[in-house]
Amino acid sequence: MGHVALGMGRPRSPAYDPAVCYESARVIVGPFLLYIGRIANPLDIKTSRGMAVFRREDCVGEFRHDDGPLTLGLPRFDFAEAVAAGARTLILGVAAAGGRMDATMIADVVAALDAGLDVAAGLHQRLRDAPAIAAAAQAGGRKLYDVRDPAAPPQVGTGQPRAGRRLLTVGTDCAVGKMYTALHLTAGLRSRGVAADFRATGQTGIMIAGAGVPIDAVVADFLSGAVEWLSPARHDNGWDVIEGQGSLFHPSFAGVSTGLLHGAQPDAVVLCHDPLRTHLRGLPHMPVPDIVMCLDRNLAVARLTNPMVQAVGVSLNTARMAAPDALALCGAIADRTGLPCVDPVTTGVAPILDRLSARAIAA
Structure with a gap:
């Protein structure tokens, strides 16, 4: 089962002192369903496309509307079909205008939650800040993952040379x-x-x-x-x-x-x-x-x-x-x-x- 460890911290590596490494306990659980919806500009689905290219083994398919012109070439599922195929999380992998979800996206996320999927997104508008989404997640006991929550401590740069x-x-x-x-x-x-x-x-x-x-x-x-x-x-x-x-x-x-x-x-x-x-x-x-x-x-x-x-x-x-x-x-x-x-x-x-x-x- 694929998963994305999401602390937005530095991945553990034997090259580093573990004392300065960070691993989050928060995990986005796969397999994943990749969202396209009705997006028409190929540049606006670069997150879903990136997952399809670099994490293909963890993606069961894509969700798009009938009038959506784009495809990643993956099997097309609705939310219930994706759950039946083993998907655990919807990746809302789009770059929406202004970093905000439109009415269609919000309705789709609610439907995905109701079908039994967790949802992960990297938009500037947090999933948890959309009342309908927060309510659906709470009602169904589903998880929301807002990837754009910064994890780095608030520190100013020093310009001090460092090894590496x-x-x-x-x-x-x-x-x-x-x-x-x-x-x-x-x-x-x-x-x-x-x-x-x-x-x-x-x-x-x-x-x-x-x-x-x-x-x-x-x-x-x-x-x-x-x-x-x-x-x-x-x-x-x-x-x-x-x-x-x-x-x-x-x-x-x-x-x-x-x-x-x-x-x-x-x-x-x-x-x-x-x-x-x-x-x-x-x-x-x-x-x-x-x-x-x-x-x-x-x-x-x-x-x-x-x-x-x-x-x-x-x-x-x-x-x-x-x-x-x-x-x-x-x-x-x-x-x-x-x-x-x-x-x-x-x-x-x-x-x-x-x-x-x-x-x-x-x-």
Whole structure:
């Protein structure tokens, strides 16, 4: 039976002193039913999609309405059918407008609870704060899991150097593959016999990894401190691969990106980019920044806490491109930046890992 340990703390690892590690007793119990509902924008179901890709063995199927245009390619169940198939928890894996549930979502969650499912969500609006949902959960004795409850202690960042090596994924915009890239890099390092831990900072990554800090729910003064807490000193010559959020060039989310750059003290950064996007997400009046300029700006901000930070690669999301065009674009960006350029899903991340090894970044 799959489960996600949810304390949003640091996952236990032999590389760390147990005295500074945290494991929560709160557990999201699987198997899972993944929610799509009536969502029409593929970017808005990235949590459900992430679970389907990286936790497929723990997912029995998906729930979507008849008029819902999207699918994850999983068996389709209603709530009663999902319970009969063994599902224990509905993952409300959507990024709703404003982080709030609409009337359809609330009604669906109530129906899921009435059918015997627990519910987990990572929205800014907590499940427990919706009266109908709270009442249904109480009446049925069901559990609600609000993934965006921060667990990191309220501490300011210090910028004090700490042992270990850290890689942070950064982006030209939001939702350009920072989590996917970080997960693939972590898996790639481990496949080479290098100790590596994925450090989740968003709802999707936390559900996949079972731990992390929902960085956009942390009070602004404590952003960098939360990242320092999430990625403590390590002494095994391994890597913490930290999931980036937002973009320095997105006026809505640049503050979170800055806090991550300062708190992570990254030794290496990988820039993530969607080459077909013409403007910043949700801001049609603002174009996507130039890749080279974006790399330079991220390195400049990161140097406040790690003057030795290096860029080691560019990661593209080429899912909507023909394979020959994607490969040609990777080559062109590699020539322009002097860095390996990959699509982690289609080409893998080996060139970036080779660069990381060649740079011989010391712990």
